[in-house]
Amino acid sequence: MKEEQLVFIVSQPRAGSTFLQNLLSNNQDVNTCSEPWILLHFANQFKSDLVTGKYNNEYANIAFKDYLSKHEKFEFKNHLKALLLKIYEPLSVDHKIVIDKTPRYWEILDEIVELFPSCKVIVLKRDPLDVVRSIIRTWNIKNFDDLSRYKRDIIIGPRRIHEFCIQHKENENVYQLKYEDLITDTKSVTNSLYKWLRIDFKDEYLDIKNNLKTKGLFGDPFQNENKFTVNQTKSKKLSSKFEKLLKGYYNHLGTSFLSDYGNYDKRAIDSKKSISFYYYLHLANANNLDPNYVSFISKCKRLFATLYIRYLN
Incomplete structure (x- = not known):
């Protein structure tokens, strides 16, 4: 699989990423799955300060770097990249594009474009206050302790995302959009994204109710609920x-x-x-x-x- 086939959707949680993923994958050219968190599973290899461990991950990282420094001809980064592409490969069979939609990739945005310079990144923004409201309602948050599980997404996420967007505003492989625009002008925004991805768009792709590619353990819990439950939760x-x-x-x-x-x-x-x-x-x-x-x-x-x-x- 080539890295040019990779597309990452990055946002805060509850920013509409599952809806966008459904719209972009509801065709024969694109494949995806429920949030796989693949790169975060390997985060220790390119942003070790995100990872803690009972064994003292800081020392483990120092030791591993010391080992690599003694074998300079061994290009670890290239081998890691090849491994990751191999992991994505099953999704690429008979498809031109593979979408990895994992909102918390905002933690490693810089590392993604460094590791995969030819990939595409879609950054989806939503009003941060509405993100918090949606988190509270969707996961039935009762107190500040429960909400603190999303502290990095709420406090750091928006600024980190914004910094990345400023840094890559001239990068043709980075596409920025707002959830509010996606909702109010779905057809036009989706059509523009299809053109950017260089795949054909049809109006029928907007009907996503039968798109099963995004179903899974993670992602928007509302996608498996009936409309009454969804509306009741959102209006709470x-x-x-x-x-x-x-x-x-x-x-x-x-x-x-x-x-x-x-x-x-x-x-x-x-x-x-x-x-x-x-x-x-x-x-x-x-x-x-x-x-x-x-x-x-x-x-x-x-x-x-x-x-x-x-x-x-």
């Missing part, structure tokens, strides 16, 4: 504590970033600092967040917020 009102968190999240991201990210600053929301959000940041502790995105002042505010939430609120 958030609790006041989560609404307060969203106000703090809006303030944390800032209108300037939200505007640059996708004109997401034009919304009717009372943007203000929120103790609920700083408490959430405390749960999303510094050991799991990039220090570039969490300042010392934020850490102090998290400590105060913890005391307030637990003893005064």
Whole structure:
């Protein structure tokens, strides 16, 4: 299999990636599967700081690099690339394109284009506040502790995605789009993507209800539900504590970033600092967040917020 056949769909979770995957794979040219997380399984080989291990992964990585340094003629990166293409190969049989839709690939975007410079990457953006709302509703999040499982996706994800988009705005192999545009103008946006992928588009491809390629353990849980369940979940009102968190999240991201990210600053929301959000940041502790995105002042505010939430609120 050639790397030119690879297409990656990257986004935050709950940003519409399964819908996009369905639209792009509902034809004879493209094959895909439910989120395979293939590259994250090998993340230790190209971004080891994402991986922890009881055996001390940091030392293991140092030792492995030391081994490779003594055998310079052994081109490990090329062998790793060949192995990964071999893993994708079953999906390529009788198909021109293979789509790997794994939202959390935002963690390794730079590494993907370095390892596969001829692949294509589709970056799908959605209003970050709507992403959080969808996470809470879809997975029935009850408290901040449960929501902290998505801390990196929420706090770091949008900025990392935006940085990549700026860096690759002239890269013809990187396609940026917004979920909101995909929903409001599905046919036009999908047609443009088909042209970019150099495959023929037909109106019938928009009818995705019988596309079984994306069914699997991971991905959008709604794709296996009836419309009543889906609408009931999507219309569920958030609790006041989560609404307060969203106000703090809006303030944390800032209108300037939200505007640059996708004109997401034009919304009717009372943007203000929120103790609920700083408490959430405390749960999303510094050991799991990039220090570039969490300042010392934020850490102090998290400590105060913890005391307030637990003893005064």
